[in-house]
Amino acid sequence: xxxxxxxxxxxxxxxxxxxxxxxxxxxxxxxxxxxxxxxxxxxxxxxxxxxxxxxxxxxxxxxxxxxxxxxxxxxxxxxxxxxxxxxxxxxxxxxxxxxxxxxxxxxxxxxxxxxxxxxxxxxxxxxxxxxxxxxxxxxxxxxxxxxxxxxxxxxxxxxxxxxxxxxxxxxxxxxxxxxxxxxxxxxxxx
Amino acid sequence: xxxxxxxxxxxxxxxxxxxxxxxxxxxxxxxxxxxxxxxxxxxxxxxxxxxxxxxxxxxxxxxxxxxxxxxxxxxxxxxxxxxxxxxxxxxxxxxxxxxxxxxxxxxxxxxxxxxxxxxxxxxxxxxxxxxxxxxxxxxxxxxxxxxxxxxxxxxxxxxxxxxxxxxxxxxxxxxxxxxxxxxxxxxxxx
Numbered sequence: 140x141x142x143x144x145x146x147x148x149x150x151x152x153x154x155x156x157x158x159x160x161x162x163x164x165x166x167x168x169x170x171x172x173x174x175x176x177x178x179x180x181x182x183x184x185x186x187x188x189x190x191x192x193x194x195x196x197x198x199x200x201x202x203x204x205x206x207x208x209x210x211x212x213x214x215x216x217x218x219x220x221x222x223x224x225x226x227x228x229x230x231x232x233x234x235x236x237x238x239x240x241x242x243x244x245x246x247x248x249x250x251x252x253x254x255x256x257x258x259x260x261x262x263x264x265x266x267x268x269x270x271x272x273x274x275x276x277x278x279x280x281x282x283x284x285x286x287x288x289x290x291x292x293x294x295x296x297x298x299x300x301x302x303x304x305x306x307x308x309x310x311x312x313x314x315x316x317x318x319x320x321x322x323x324x325x326x327x328x329x
Numbered sequence: 330x331x332x333x334x335x336x337x338x339x340x341x342x343x344x345x346x347x348x349x350x351x352x353x354x355x356x357x358x359x360x361x362x363x364x365x366x367x368x369x370x371x372x373x374x375x376x377x378x379x380x381x382x383x384x385x386x387x388x389x390x391x392x393x394x395x396x397x398x399x400x401x402x403x404x405x406x407x408x409x410x411x412x413x414x415x416x417x418x419x420x421x422x423x424x425x426x427x428x429x430x431x432x433x434x435x436x437x438x439x440x441x442x443x444x445x446x447x448x449x450x451x452x453x454x455x456x457x458x459x460x461x462x463x464x465x466x467x468x469x470x471x472x473x474x475x476x477x478x479x480x481x482x483x484x485x486x487x488x489x490x491x492x493x494x495x496x497x498x499x500x501x502x503x504x505x506x507x508x509x510x511x512x513x514x515x516x517x518x519x
Contacts, residue, residue: 210506211505248438252437252438255441277471280470280474281467281505284474285467292463311464311467312506316400317400
């Protein structure tokens with residue numbers, strides 16, 4: 140039921156825009172009553188954010204299950220690599236969702252809140268792996284920065300696969316302090 | 330005029346809560362008409378975000394003016410150190426503002442949007458210093474993560490001064506890949 144409502148919502152949001160679509164119209168396209176719609180989602184916005192809790196759980200579990208004790212960012216790379224199938228699923232739906240959100244400031248704010256919650260979930264998972272809180276929150280934010288960039292590259296049709304995109308982004312992260320990382324920075328001292 | 334309205338708004342938001350305060354009441358406490366209030370701010374929320382554009386400009390200018398060409402994160406450390414007086418100003422107002430925002434989900438969403446815009450501004454400033462876009466956005470996000478953490482430490486009354494807090498946070502950032510950074514991680518290989 141929920142995936143059906145999501146497909147219907149994306150269909151209408153893509154066609155007419157988010158603002159000019161009602162929950163009733165989404166329900167009608169999905170062939171259910173408005174009441175049924177509101178049993179699943181509190182408003183027309185949340186239908187786009189249904190995967191949030193599942194994503195949080197998957198990433199937290201992935202951090203919990205990295206096989207060895209690692210430094211925080213290598214731990215996150217391992218964790219992200221272990222859930223690549225989740226990142227790669229439903230490509231067409233993700234593309235549509237991305238276009239709708241990019242066109243709607245209200246949805247962008249909601250997306251930022253989702254990312255903030257995801258950052259908190261990853262930070263907490265790192266703390267459970269004995270990373271001190273003030274380090275865990277920095278690492279989680281960097282991890283989300285990587286995921287955000289990789290997602291955009293993947294949606295833009297980058298030729299690298301998801302594991303390669305993740306590895307490259309973490310390598311770039313590691314190079315941010317490096318004066319000679321081959322990024323064309325000159326090496327004047329700090 | 331704008332600082333006067335801001336003080337009045339913080340006074341009322343702190344006392345009664347954001348939701349139970351109106352723009353008219355803010356105007357009255359500041360001894361101006363409601364019309365005057367709305368000449369300065371579009372709604373009661375924006376009075377809390379007045380410094381946003383100035384902050385963006387200051388940080389972008391600071392990045393533009395770092396004396397030497399450096400790797401992205403050392404460049405940001407230099408830039409942030411050069412505007413420490415801005416970070417340290419109006420402590421009491423910033424504390425009040427932080428408490429009001431922490432208590433109000435609607436304001437937290439707005440604060441996240443502000444941070445996203447600030448991240449974009451820093452990313453663009455880094456690009457103007459010849460940092461490639463896909464590196465600049467990662468560096469900017471890490472820089473904002475540092476600023477967010479340092480701000481919270483400072484507001485919580487940390488005994489270190491702002492430059493020391495910044496230096497320590499950047500050092501923690503540099504240690505996130507390090508298996509032996511003395512954070513208690515064991516050194517099993519990736």
